[in-house]
Amino acid sequence: MDYKLIDNTEGKQYEYHIDGVIAKIEYIRAKDKIYLTHTEVPKELEGQGVASALVKDxxxxxxxxELTLIPMCPFVASYIKRHPDWKKLVLKGINIA
Structure with missing residues (x-):
């Protein structure tokens, strides 16, 4: 499914607006680094691949x-572990377990 990714810089989160609800990944941005801290998908959207699509976008x-990623959210870290091509974005020295 194709959703429109919104970078809500004021709210410090990436968002999908779907059927009146918001799926999001919260972040902290510091110069050329971005810390993805929390992924949240409303109950009515669970099980539809929304979180994985959001992480990919x-x-x-x-x-x-051209930011360096520090994945603090367990869902983001597990996504990167399942899709190791994305490790290229992760800050060197951070182990994705």
Missing amino acids: VLNDIEKK
Whole structure:
């Protein structure tokens, strides 16, 4: 499914607006680094692949902006572990377990 990724810089989160609810990944941005801290998908959207699609779009945006990723959110870290090509964005020395 294609959703429109919104970088809500004021709210410090990436968002999908779907059927009146918001799926989001919260972040902290510090110069050329971005810390993804929390992923949240409303109950009515669970089990539809929304969180994985959101992580993928966010990682594409991070790559486009040439930022270094520090994945603090367990869901983001597990996504990167399942899709190791994205490790190229992760700050060197951080182990994705």
